[in-house]
Amino acid sequence: MWTDSIGRRRFLGGLGAGAVLASTSRAQNPILPVRKPRVVVIGAGAAGLTVAKALANAGNSVVVLEAKDRLGGRIDTRMLGGAPQDMGASWVMGTSMNNPVSEYLSLKGVSLQNDSVPYHMFEEGTGYLPQQQLNQLWSRFVNFTNMLPTLRSTLGPNANVNQGIELFLDTMGYGGISRERTRYMIQTEAETGYAGSIDDLSLEYFWEDSTFNGQVAFPQGGYVQLIDNLAEGLDIRLNTPVVSIDHSSRGAAVHTPFQTIYATYVVVTVPLGVLKSGAIQFNPPLPAAKTNAISRLGMSGMEKVVLTFDNAFWSSVNDLYFKSNVDGEFSYIKDMTQFSGTPTVVAFSGGDFAAQMQTQPASQLTDRLLAVLGSLNGSQPPVPTGSHVTRWGSDPNFGGSYSYWAVGSSPADNVSLAVPEGRLHFAGEATNELYFGTVHGAMLSGLREAGRILNSNVTVPDLL
Numbered sequence: 001m002w003t004d005s006i007g008r009r010r011f012l013g014g015l016g017a018g019a020v021l022a023s024t025s026r027a028q029n030p031i032l033p034v035r036k037p038r039v040v041v042i043g044a045g046a047a048g049l050t051v052a053k054a055l056a057n058a059g060n061s062v063v064v065l066e067a068k069d070r071l072g073g074r075i076d077t078r079m080l081g082g083a084p085q086d087m088g089a090s091w092v093m094g095t096s097m098n099n100p101v102s103e104y105l106s107l108k109g110v111s112l113q114n115d116s117v118p119y120h121m122f123e124e125g126t127g128y129l130p131q132q133q134l135n136q137l138w139s140r141f142v143n144f145t146n147m148l149p150t151l152r153s154t155l156g157p158n159a160n161v162n163q164g165i166e167l168f169l170d171t172m173g174y175g176g177i178s179r180e181r182t183r184y185m186i187q188t189e190a191e192t193g194y195a196g197s198i199d200d201l202s203l204e205y206f207w208e209d210s211t212f213n214g215q216v217a218f219p220q221g222g223y224v225q226l227i228d229n230l231a232e233g234l235d236i237r238l239n240t241p242v243v244s245i246d247h248s249s250r251g252a253a254v255h256t257p258f259q260t261i262y263a264t265y266v267v268v269t270v271p272l273g274v275l276k277s278g279a280i281q282f283n284p285p286l287p288a289a290k291t292n293a294i295s296r297l298g299m300s301g302m303e304k305v306v307l308t309f310d311n312a313f314w315s316s317v318n319d320l321y322f323k324s325n326v327d328g329e330f331s332y333i334k335d336m337t338q339f340s341g342t343p344t345v346v347a348f349s350g351g352d353f354a355a356q357m358q359t360q361p362a363s364q365l366t367d368r369l370l371a372v373l374g375s376l377n378g379s380q381p382p383v384p385t386g387s388h389v390t391r392w393g394s395d396p397n398f399g400g401s402y403s404y405w406a407v408g409s410s411p412a413d414n415v416s417l418a419v420p421e422g423r424l425h426f427a428g429e430a431t432n433e434l435y436f437g438t439v440h441g442a443m444l445s446g447l448r449e450a451g452r453i454l455n456s457n458v459t460v461p462d463l464l
């Protein structure tokens with residue numbers, strides 16, 4: 001569990017202007033005929049590239065099919081303001097070497113920059129709160145997590161986090177502005193960590209996922225370093241959406257708009273949001289255990305607004321809890337200047353506000369963030385040199401940012417999602433019952449499925 005403030009996960013993401021950094025040079029014309037590969041991997045994110053790399057290194061013939069025109073999936077490093085900026089995953093969540101991301105990047109010689117900066121809290125209409133008050137709000141959040149067993153036994157297994165917060169606030173007797181700020185703190189920790197709305201997050205399983213030890217850190221040069229290293233030497237077909245899969249105990253036929261590819265094994269790594277949408281047809285259909293898990297698990301929204309400037313004109317952003325007058329708006333703002341190398345601010349929004357952002361024009365969101373930055377020290381914000389608003393929630397290839405335990409779901413659903421159907425295997429962050437919603441969870445799921453197919457234990461050094 002992270003003890004350094006904003007929860008243990010602290011990620012929040014985007015798509016927009018700027019050039020995609022992930023190399024697309026390995027893309028091949030999807031119309032070219034393909035010789036029968038042994039394994040088809042669907043999706044070129046962290047999970048897909050991990051399983052593909054492990055299987056290819058073990059001597060298998062592997063083809064990766066990716067719907068988009070770039071690699072990386074929910075890892076999306078783009079040039080903005082002349083520097084690499086991560087619009088999806090940005091933090092390595094624990095630098096200990098049992099985190100596969102840390103181990104792999106270390107073996108590949110990619111440095112990590114530890115993220116340890118001061119925190120502040122700014123309340124719209126009030127201004128900066130004293131540090132002591134922020135410390136008190138943090139300790140109330142910790143108290144909330146300590147009281148989870150009691151809250152659960154009172155509210156039952158079908159309660160959401162919002163109900164838990166209300167009961168906690170009542171029990172502690174917090175009223176007025178103290179209640180409002182405590183509620184903001186718990187909501188922000190919940191919705192920036194898990195990204196689901198507090199009305200949907202399961203109280204029963206809140207804060208029950210696993211974490212790795214060590215600092216949180218940023219890969220130098222962006223998360224694209226992980227993707228480019230994993231992708232090296234693999235046969236990857238970009239712009240190749242899979243529309244249906246015929247599967248049996250002997251193998252599978254994978255259909256794209258351009259061709260049908262036959263395989264001994266197929267590994268499906270598309271996001272939970274894509275499985276929910278039914279964009280891929282499975283013949284025969286997936287069993288009820290899997291389809292029920294797909295519908296019960298939640299797929300969250302977490303969106304980023306990223307602005308770059310010539311000068312860091314703002315004061316005291318560092319890591320900023322922003323309590324907006326609009327519920328959930330930019331609830332966490334981070335100054336990325338020292339990590340990206342150019343004056344950069346990233347505003348994160350999860351929960352219901354992230355859903356509302358899908359229909360708001362990018363200019364409206366960037367103007368509002370500019371106004372917020374100006375209000376911090378009463379200055380007139382300059383014109384940004386770059387801006388980007390992410391739209392993970394409305395991109396059909398993702399259908400959201402990452403999975404979470406919604407009311408009614410449980411870790412058993414992640415396990416059901418991971419169960420192979422004959423020669424059809426499933427990987428991806430949502431199939432990891434311990435580390436869902438993370439890059440390391442995705443990588444571990446890729447190692448797991450490579451291990452199942454090879455019938456051996458596959459570890460990070462097998463990716464080299």
Ligand SMILES: Cc1cc2nc3c(=O)[nH]c(=O)nc-3n(C[C@H](O)[C@H](O)[C@H](O)COP(=O)(O)OP(=O)(O)OC[C@H]3O[C@@H](n4cnc5c(N)ncnc54)[C@H](O)[C@@H]3O)c2cc1C
Nearest residue numbers: 011013043045046047067073074089090091242428429439
């Ligand atoms: C905004 C944001 C911030 C985040 N921050 C962090 C963080 O700081 N740290 C962290 O550890 N994690 C973070 N995460 C979570 C992390 O990015 C994901 O858990 C992880 O990258 C998922 O990897 P994956 O391989 O499971 O899925 P993906 O990366 O989504 O890969 C699946 C691929 O399948 C492709 N696809 C979809 N449909 C089809 C189809 N029909 N045919 C072919 N291909 C298809 C998609 O285009 C995609 O490339 C963040 C996520 C977001 C969105």
